[in-house]
Structure formats: C-alpha cells, structure tokens
Amino acid sequence: MDVVARHIAGSGVSEAQWQACGWLDAVPVCEVATLLAGRSRLVVVSPHPxxxxxxxxxxxxxxxxxxxxxxxxxxxxxxxxxxxQSAWPPQRLRRARQQELTRALDCLGVSDGERHALHIDDGAVAGSEAALAMYLLTVLRADDLVLGPWRLDAHPDHEAVGRACALAAASRGCMLREYPVWGWHWLDPQDAPRAWASATRFPLSAPLMERKRAAIAQFSTQLGAVDGLECDPILPPSVVQRFERDYEVLIG
Structure with missing residues (x-):
C-alpha cells in the first residue's frame, strides 16, 4: 500500500504510544520454527550495520x-x-561499525555464519539498486527465507535495499519478509492496521532477549557511548525502546 507523508523527524512516535494503540496486541503470533519450516537458511539483508x-x-x-x-x-x-563530526569521520566510522557488528553477531551466537559486506556508499544505495539486486541473485537460493527492510521505511537506503530484496527474492523464488526500522518512528499507530495488514509477531524467550540486548549494546557509536561525539546519537533510549520488546514484527 502507499503511505503518505513518510519522513523521519524529531523524537517520533513514543513506545508508550505504540503500546497504547492496541494494534500490537492484535497482531497474529507465530513461532520462529513455523516461519522457518521448509527453509534451509535465513538471509538477513541490512542497509546499515x-x-x-x-x-x-x-x-x-x-x-x-x-x-x-x-x-x-x-x-x-x-x-x-x-x-x-570531526572526531568521527566516515573512514573511522566504516571500521567502527563493522567491528560493532562483529561483536553484536557474537552476542547473538551467529558470528561463525556467512557474512557479506558490500561497502556501498551510505546514503547512496538507490544509485546501486540494480547492482545490489543482481548481487543478491548470486547469493540467494530458492529455499531461503530473506529478511529485508520495509520498502516504505522512509530512509532512502532502507527503501532501496527493500526494493532490491523484493526483486531478487521474486526472481529466485524464495520467501521474503520485511522488517520495519524507521517505520516505528514516523508511522501513526492508528494507520498500522492498514499499512502493516500482513504483520506477524514472533515471540522471543528471555534468553533470546538477553542476547539481543547485549548485541544492541555493542553499537557504541550509534548509542552515543563514545568520546568526541558532539551531537545527539542515532539511537537514543526513546528509539532503542522500540526494539526491546519480547517479540519482533515482520511484514508479509
């Protein structure tokens, strides 16, 4: 569906607003094992670490x-x-964010898995969208489950990656589900039943949540837990709250 007025600004929709809307409780629940039935791999495509x-x-x-x-x-x-930010130029951030991801994947127990870093310029994915879709075709198998960003997430990189994932998954014949990141920030919760009509909740056990919290904590640059950063962090507590629920939501 088309969602109008998509933009990321200000502090966004609070987690309290999401919890109060009632829609989250009404989203159908599915176990992870059911989602993965008949799949041989999980392929997670991320715009940014x-x-x-x-x-x-x-x-x-x-x-x-x-x-x-x-x-x-x-x-x-x-x-x-x-x-x-002079203390955090792009080249330093390139190294730091990949290192943070390595530590985060270790927290999740998936550090030994297959990993691809395409090094497309941050903020410019749309210009490489066709090449990204072609690269995905060389990686994907028909029995994969692909997780890509929501195609209407409002961040241009997220939307370009989402479109490339959709094209490649359809061409390869594999299952695709989309995950919102910035959609939680700008989407009016009252519009969620229409925008995310195909959403499903996947419950996470306490041990899984402990792993996930530890993994999120590895992204020091994004959380602002680094020296020399003279601006607000990308992930203040109000944003992180949206990803500390004991479930995750996929669309599709």
Missing part, C-alpha cells in the same frame, strides 16, 4: 539455535551517520 540486530536480532539468534545457518549482508558500512 545495526538495522539487522535492532529489527530481527532475536530471530537471527533463534534461527541459529534451531540449527539453520544465518547469512548476514551489510549493504553499506553506515559511515555517513555523523556528518560534520
């Missing part, structure tokens, strides 16, 4: 625990997140 952990870190850890391999693909290195 941290998106995959925030949106589906619990699903990744659960998949590994069920004995299925997890393939993690980072489209960009997230190096453009703090423009104008």
């Amino acid at each position: 941290d998106d995959e952990v925030l949106a589906c870190g619990g699903l990744m850890a659960a998949t590994q625990a069920l004995g299925l391999p997890v393939v993690v693909m980072s489209v960009t290195d997230g190096e453009a997140c703090y423009p104008g």
